[in-house]
Amino acid sequence: MALHIIDHPLVQHKLSIMRNKETSTMKFRQLLHEISLFMGYEVTRDFPITYEDIETPLQKMRAPKISGKKVVIAPILRAGLGMVDGLTTLIPSARVGHIGMYRDEETCQPVFYYYKMPANKNRLVIVTDPMLATGGSACDAISRLKEDGYKTIRLMCLVASPQGVKAVQEKHPDVDIYLASMDEGLNDKNYILPGLGDAGDRIFGTR
Numbered sequence: 332m333a334l335h336i337i338d339h340p341l342v343q344h345k346l347s348i349m350r351n352k353e354t355s356t357m358k359f360r361q362l363l364h365e366i367s368l369f370m371g372y373e374v375t376r377d378f379p380i381t382y383e384d385i386e387t388p389l390q391k392m393r394a395p396k397i398s399g400k401k402v403v404i405a406p407i408l409r410a411g412l413g414m415v416d417g418l419t420t421l422i423p424s425a426r427v428g429h430i431g432m433y434r435d436e437e438t439c440q441p442v443f444y445y446y447k448m449p450a451n452k453n454r455l456v457i458v459t460d461p462m463l464a465t466g467g468s469a470c471d472a473i474s475r476l477k478e479d480g481y482k483t484i485r486l487m488c489l490v491a492s493p494q495g496v497k498a499v500q501e502k503h504p505d506v507d508i509y510l511a512s513m514d515e516g517l518n519d520k521n522y523i524l525p526g527l528g529d530a531g532d533r534i535f536g537t538r
Contacts, residue, residue, distance in 0.1 A: 334496060335509045337373050342366055346489070346511050350527045356536040360413060363461065363534065366489065366511060367417025374457055374487055374509050375400075375422070403428050403449055403481075407460040407472050410531035414459040414487065426454065430472045441471035452480035461530035463491035463510070464521050466498030473503050485509065490526060492517050 345362045348354055354362075381398035384391060402422050406412045408431035419425055431445035448456075458472055463486070473484055486499060487509045494517055499508060515524050522528075532538035 371421040413534040461489040463495035466495035
């Protein structure tokens with residue numbers, strides 16, 4: 332599947348403000364909401380259309396409407412929550428699941444401390460996480476969704492490293508990835524460079 336980098340000028344402008352270390356928590360959260368909404372247009376661009384008869388104030392017409400796409404937004408806790416409001420503004424009927432995990436320091440295996448998804452496995456799942464660094468969390472979350480029976484999954488992140496994108500593409504080649512920026516790489520602590528710091532801390536004001 333494809334890698335989509337959304338280079339719309341408004342997205343890039345807003346992302347630049349988010350990157351600035353002087354940007355407040357309130358502004359950071361607001362901009363993440365706005366960028367998530369813009370990115371949602373691209374994530375849903377290929378939704379199928381059907382036509383039905385309606386009547387405008389002037390005449391009858393065959394009007395296009397979305398056909399058959401039921402959506403679940405699945406944020407990876409905690410930072411992924413910051414992208415949910417923008418997407419639900421765009422898709423008010425979307426269901427919202429939650430994926431919480433951490434990595435066991437001894438086994439290096441993912442431990443899911445919270446996992447709650449809708450019962451209908453035929454829905455398109457949009458996994459959200461602002462940062463795609465090593466790709467470990469995204470790969471583990473997608474694997475869990477597949478094990479649970481979900482077949483159509485897309486990953487939506489704000490910024491990513493080439494290493495993280497490669498990891499997801501190698502493990503889950505059937506998953507489309509949507510980014511606002513492909514950054515330079517990772518530092519020795521696996522933070523994205525130039526990045527924007529710890530997204531969770533900046534969203535929730537815990538830095």
